[in-house]
Amino acid sequence: MVDWSPETYGPRWKNVYDEVGWPRPDAAVEFLSARRGSGRCLELGIGTGRVAIPLVARGVPLDGLDASPEIVEVMRTKPGGEAIEVTIGDMADFKLERKYSLILLLLNSLYALQTQEDQIRCFESVAAHLEPGGLFVVETFMPDPTRFRFGGRAHVYEVGLDHVRIEADTFDRATQQILENHIEVREDGIKLYPAFLRYTWPSEMDLMARIAGLRLRERWGDWANVPFDASSENHIAVYEKPA
Ligand SMILES: C[S@@+](CC[C@H](N)C(=O)[O-])C[C@H]1O[C@@H](n2cnc3c(N)ncnc32)[C@H](O)[C@@H]1O
Known part of the structure; x- marks a missing residue:
């Protein structure tokens, strides 16, 4: 086991996170807005609000959860970031008052959970917070x-x-x-x-979803609706809680 806890990432990355050349969030925002449903959205591992802030600007009501108060403080310094309600907690095991029509886990953040057990608990916590018919969108790189x-x-x-x-x-x-x-x-x-990090193959992720009572609805290789295939470097899965 490695010496890593849910709080480790934030303090180490908070000052440089936004300087990393992450892809622009536009295509992700487009994709997610089209799947927002009629309720609220929750982003797990919201970080500095890279995707959350433009989603809120598009009119999506959104809450966040993150293990690190330090990295959330960076989001608070940005226009629109100060108003987003964020719970500090562990995405492997959280209990919130609200239910959601869309829950997000973006940019490989599922892999921040270091064991299969924690990743399964995360899927189960997500399922418990989804409305019937609600969606869980997971973005990860393809392991190589x-x-x-x-x-x-x-x-x-x-x-x-x-x-x-x-x-x-x-x-x-x-x-x-x-x-x-x-x-x-x-x-x-x-x-x-x-x-x-601990990576998972899409097939393992599908089984975690099934254990949690979710089913695969869509799988893409890119936010621009590029089909997922053997050459995909990115992986976007959309799981659904049965209505
Ligand atoms: C790679 S960053 C992604 C940030 C943001 N979602 C984005 O797309 O830019 C991962 C985020 O997950 C948070 N995180 C890591 N482990 C966590 C855990 N167990 N529970 C909640 N948040 C966690 C980190 O603090 C960090 O903000």
Whole structure:
């Protein structure tokens, strides 16, 4: 087991999260708005509000949940981010007063849960908070174990005159865990940005959904409704709670 807790990510990433070149949220916002249903939306692992803020601006009533008050504070500094109601808690096991017609778990955040057991508990908590007919949208990268040789890898991804950025990973195919640390080296010091994760294949995710009483409604390779196939690097699954 690794030394990682639900609160670890936020304080380590809060100052640089919005500088990472994440994809623009426009296509995701379009996709999600079309599936909003008639009730409220909940984003698990809402982070700095990358998708949540534009969704609210589109008129989607939305609440958030995150383990890290520090990263939510970043969202609070943004226009529209200060008004979003956020519960601090663990997405593996949460109890909220409201029910939702749409629950979101975006940008690989399911993988932040380090064990299969926690990931199943997350699906069960989601199912308990969905209205009948409500949808759960999960976005994850497609695992590619061929990236790793001899149980790990190091990859230099940015070299400048006064800095170098390196990603160092270990990979355990028995537990499906990737322990990843982004290393920034400068003359005045080194900074570490860890992201420990447990990946799941779409088939395993479908079984977790089934255990929780949800069923697969749609599967896509991209927010722009690109069909999911063997070449997909991204994976978007839409699960439904039977009406
Ligand atoms: C990769 S960020 C994604 C943020 C946002 N959803 C986005 O799309 O930009 C993952 C987020 O999940 C949160 N998180 C990690 N583990 C969590 C847990 N067990 N329960 C709740 N939130 C968690 C982190 O604090 C962080 O804000």
